[in-house]
Amino acid sequence: MSKSTINDVARLAGVSIKTVSRVVNRESGVRDATREKVEKAIAELNYWPNQSARDLAASRAHLICLVYDDPSAYKLPSSGYIIRLQEGVLRVCRSLGYELLIHPCNYRNDDVESELKFLIQRARPTGIVLAAPLSNIPKIVRAISATGTPLVRLSPGQKLSKEMVVATNDREFAAEMTCYLASLGHRRIGFITGHPRHKAVGHRFEGYKAGLKASGLTFSEELVAAGDNSFGSGEAAALKLLDRKSRPTAIFAANDDMAVGVLRVADRLGIRVPDELSIAGCDDITLAEQIHPALTTIRQPFAAMAEKATLMLVKGTEESEAPKGTVIVPGALKIRESTGPAPG
Amino acid sequence: MSKSTINDVARLAGVSIKTVSRVVNRESGVRDATREKVEKAIAELNYWPNQSARDLAASRAHLICLVYDDPSAYKLPSSGYIIRLQEGVLRVCRSLGYELLIHPCNYRNDDVESELKFLIQRARPTGIVLAAPLSNIPKIVRAISATGTPLVRLSPGQKLSKEMVVATNDREFAAEMTCYLASLGHRRIGFITGHPRHKAVGHRFEGYKAGLKASGLTFSEELVAAGDNSFGSGEAAALKLLDRKSRPTAIFAANDDMAVGVLRVADRLGIRVPDELSIAGCDDITLAEQIHPALTTIRQPFAAMAEKATLMLVKGTEESEAPKGTVIVPGALKIRESTGPAPG
DNA sequence: ATCAAGGTTGACAACGCTGTCAAAAAGACT
DNA sequence: AGTCTTTTTGACAGCGTTGTCAACCTTGAT
CATH class of the missing domain: 3.40.50.2300 (Response regulator)
Structure with a gap:
């Protein structure tokens, strides 16, 4: 392990420590020849600046x-x-x-x-x-x-x-997902809302409505169930939505945890996914890809x-x-x- | 934001900076009265030592x-x-x-x-x-x-x-799990081995054998299938084990990913878990608790x-x-x- | 009182680097 | 060559702490 300091480098390169400092910090105003000399010395001594000292001197922390x-x-x-x-x-x-x-x-x-x-x-x-x-x-x-x-x-x-x-852009991609579902021929697209305090999922609800409108579908409270972002609430909401006489052919949940809940309920009720029911979530949690069938969702960046x-x-x-x-x-x-x- | 230094504290407390340093570093040899004075000053000024300076001076990084x-x-x-x-x-x-x-x-x-x-x-x-x-x-x-x-x-x-x-103690708890399964009355306990390069899962296999012996059961190659730690290999191994004439009543996989694969296969084959087949894994991955039925496993500390x-x-x-x-x-x-x- | 021993405290020089500013070198023009 | 400008370089003083070591108090024993 090297424990050479800026001084060693300066001595070896035959310049002042300030010049070494300049090279290390890529400051301008160092002649190329000088820079090369210094860089060679740095390489030779395997020098690396002491972070504590830099931060202290510059009174800024990296x-x-x-x-x-x-x-x-x-x-x-x-x-x-x-x-x-x-x-x-x-x-x-x-x-x-x-x-x-x-x-x-x-x-x-x-x-x-x-x-x-x-x-x-x-x-x-x-x-x-x-x-x-x-x-x-x-x-x-x-x-x-x-x-x-x-x-x-x-x-x-x-x-x-x-x-x-x-x-x-929660709003935009929720709209996009809704449009995608509509483009698959779905006319009754259900939505499961998320926790009211979680703003992002609120935007997704708006996006859902916007997507419906963009696809020429009308919004109906009938197709909406409330959740709270949890797996369990997704199950409950799914039960509610799927119990209705004309049940949705697609359910879009405001997050993946709830979508997985829907998936489980569908499985339990013997509803085949995606043949009889399409399910989409949002977040792309790890589980989304591992579950069967793998969940269509939105990958958050x-x-x-x-x-x-x-x-x-x-x-x-x-x-x-x-x-x-x-x-x-x-x-x-x-x-x-x-x-x-x-x-x- | 405070940006008071050790100097400010020293001045306020009426001592030298070295004494403040001593108090801050809990060094011995400071009279109680002094220590209290200093501590009061520190609190009052909301002082916190500069880490860069400490590390530099002491030439050690925290x-x-x-x-x-x-x-x-x-x-x-x-x-x-x-x-x-x-x-x-x-x-x-x-x-x-x-x-x-x-x-x-x-x-x-x-x-x-x-x-x-x-x-x-x-x-x-x-x-x-x-x-x-x-x-x-x-x-x-x-x-x-x-x-x-x-x-x-x-x-x-x-x-x-x-x-x-x-x-x-991979070996020990794998043995323990095996004994636990045996204590539930299982006589044919299958095992799915893990990736050969992963030593820990190798220990689990040894533990499995030891557990069998401790429970008075005999080891049989018939009951072992090879996996590579992946979900997919768990499925394949499960298929192999469950296909045999006298199939195991319990399967212990060297890790949870593979155990989840077994779970999925059992589900697909219509084998009820745990009624007809017990499944145990190892690692306690997040999924283990979320899946249905929740996976018996070993929580690694x-x-x-x-x-x-x-x-x-x-x-x-x-x-x-x-x-x-x-x-x-x-x-x-x-x-x-x-x-x-x-x-x- | 006096002194030694031990417990407390402080002065000051590092620690390795950057910022400032002045000095030196290099160019640009006469 | 001489002068002025610009570029490049270096000397030096910090940055806020700790380590060293000497100086200072106490204390208890004489």
């Missing part, structure tokens, strides 16, 4: 903090979501020389706010990427904002704001969103003008086995 | 690096595993003031070794927690060892070694293992004697719906 709802606080099958977020942030961090600090946090705790302030004070990150659903919780957003740390929120219901937000968010944070810090406003990263339909032509 | 197989490199449903590892490491990090650097890495890349050396040189972590399956790959272990960074490997086949290793590993790393650094050898963290049987009394 650190991005990703804050998300703690999955260990309760049985959450959402680990895939988190991994994808991490993936996106890491991609940017690696390429730009930042480090990633992950902070699962339980918003049900009374002291989340001080926990976050504590974290920020301790780590002094360059910026924070705040994942949903935390990004929708005012007290959390406020606690972070109060510290003055740059913050990018992920998909907090897409309402435009002056803060930095990265969202996806979590990694891409996180990547974008991190980029905004870094750009905002390194360049003078911090990017503001909402950036949309579109989701993509994943057509799999659970949807097919309308029966009859 | 950093743990968790290296695991990159789940984004291929479709892995293993995100739950990673999340639990992170959880364990984070618990220790938080309580001991360390930070966690996560590093998913794809061992299929040719340049993993330089990638890791690069990472280590750049981040200079206190130590590295290396998760399976990476912990079983010699070139990776070697690359890290070569840097001299303290390393704890997670469950690399449990072979005793002089290095730091945290493993679980991933979080606890990671926690233990991190602790070893920190203790090894902070105390003079580094803990060596293998530490075993036992897994736990999770009896759920997919196992029941033997038919007849």
